[in-house]
Amino acid sequence: MSRHSGFLRLLLDGYNRQSVFALMLLLAVGLAVGFGWADLLRPNLGDINWLFLGIWAGMTALLCWKVQPARDAALAAVALAGGFGFEWWGTHAHLWRYFTGETPPAWILPAWPVAALAAARLALALERLGSNWRIHWPIAYWPLMLCFAAGMVWFIWPSLNLFSSKAACALIGIVIAAGKARRQDLCLFVAGVGLGFFLEYWGTTRECWTYYTGQTPPLIAVAAHGFAQVLYVRTLDALTWICRKVSGGPLRAFRK
Numbered sequence: 001m002s003r004h005s006g007f008l009r010l011l012l013d014g015y016n017r018q019s020v021f022a023l024m025l026l027l028a029v030g031l032a033v034g035f036g037w038a039d040l041l042r043p044n045l046g047d048i049n050w051l052f053l054g055i056w057a058g059m060t061a062l063l064c065w066k067v068q069p070a071r072d073a074a075l076a077a078v079a080l081a082g083g084f085g086f087e088w089w090g091t092h093a094h095l096w097r098y099f100t101g102e103t104p105p106a107w108i109l110p111a112w113p114v115a116a117l118a119a120a121r122l123a124l125a126l127e128r129l130g131s132n133w134r135i136h137w138p139i140a141y142w143p144l145m146l147c148f149a150a151g152m153v154w155f156i157w158p159s160l161n162l163f164s165s166k167a168a169c170a171l172i173g174i175v176i177a178a179g180k181a182r183r184q185d186l187c188l189f190v191a192g193v194g195l196g197f198f199l200e201y202w203g204t205t206r207e208c209w210t211y212y213t214g215q216t217p218p219l220i221a222v223a224a225h226g227f228a229q230v231l232y233v234r235t236l237d238a239l240t241w242i243c244r245k246v247s248g249g250p251l252r253a254f255r256k
Contacts, residue, residue, distance in 0.1 A: 014065040014066040015064060015065060016067070018067035018069060019064040019065065019067055020064075021067070021069075022063055022064045022067045022072075023060065023063075023064050026060060026063060026064075026114065029110050029114075033107055033110055036107070037107045049202070049206070051198070051201075051202050052202055054198075055198050055199060055202060058118070059114055059115065059118040059195070062117075062118040062119075062121040062122055063114060063117045063118050063121065065121050066121060066124060071236075072117055074236055074239070074240075075113070075116055075117060075120060075232060075233070075236050076113035076116065076117060077113070078116075078232050078235050078236050078239070079112045079113040079115070079116035079117075079228075079232050080109060080110075080112055080113045082112065082228065082231060082232055082235070083108075083109055083111075083112025083113070083116075083228075084104070084109055084112075086112075086224075086228065087104030087108060087109065088103070088104055089164045089165070089168060090104075091103035091104045092162075092164065093156070093159035093162055093164060093165055094159065094212060095155070095156060095159060095211065095212055096209050096210060096211045096212065096221075097209065097210055098208065098209045099207055099208060099209070099210075108209075111199075115195060115196075115199065115225070116228070116229060116232050118195060119188065119191040119192045119195050119225075119229045120188070120191070120229065120232075120233065122191035122194065122195065123184070123187040123188040123190070123191035123192075123229065124187075126187040126190060126191060127183060127184060127187045135183075137182035137183045137186060138182050140182075140186060141182040141185060141186055144186070144189070145176045145185075145189075146176070148172075148176075148220075148223050148226075148227060149172050149173065149176060151219075151220040151223065152168075152169075152172060152220055152223075152224065152227075153169060154220075155213075155218065155220045155221075156168065156169070158212070171231075172227065175227070175230060175231050175234060178234065179230075179234055184233070185230050188226070188229040188230045188233055189226035189227065189229065189230055190226065191226070191229060192225040192226035192227070192228060192229035192230075193222055193223055193225060193226035195225065196221075196222045196223075196224070196225025196226065197217075197222045197225075199225070200217035200221055200222050200225070201216065201217055203217070204216035204217040
């Protein structure tokens with residue numbers, strides 16, 4: 001079997017009946033958001049944005065690949081909670097604002113779990129590819145994460161008088177210092193950055209949201225998507241460990 005045919009087989013094997021369920025669930029969420037905020041969509045119905053369609057087509061394909069219902073549901077819940085926290089902090093700290101003036105708008109929240117699941121799928125593919133790469137993962141991890149931390153502190157510096165911004169800095173430090181799965185962390189970070197760039201570029205150029213720097217988008221905001229993916233999976237792994245200790249069982253359904 002050739003390398004290309006092997007990759008194609010691996011790709012196709014990731015789609016099954018559970019993929020159909022995931023697709024139906026995603027469509028239901030999209031329809032609910034579209035119906036609930038039809039007043040925001042109606043003025044743009046005649047304006048086909050191919051970048052937006054491409055982003056969501058790509059995320060849909062990723063989300064429906066290698067579906068693990070129990071772990072996916074848990075990761076989606078963590079990402080929804082985390083996304084709300086990020087949005088509340090950023091809008092109240094005036095680091096970014098939405099065109100509706102909401103802090104934050106409820107219609108943006110479903111995008112966080114969808115993006116988290118799509119990035120987790122992409123990270124899984126990167127991990128499998130990276131298993132044969134001659135990379136010393138800790139050496140690659142620390143410079144990248146420390147640069148991110150320094151860049152984020154610089155970005156949120158105008159709001160550093162707020163407790164929420166201080167807490168965000170502390171959270172970044174804790175997440176970077178904790179954990180031992182450096183290959184997983186780096187793959188999650190890279191996957192989140194790759195997906196985050198397209199999301200941020202679309203949102204800022206369409207003036208759906210605007211950062212205080214006026215950049216479209218700020219590179220550190222793109223990198224923050226990668227950090228968010230690391231945070232979500234770390235949180236899910238920690239919750240799984242706690243539940244396993246409390247229940248006394250392996251909770252295999254929540255493992256990768």
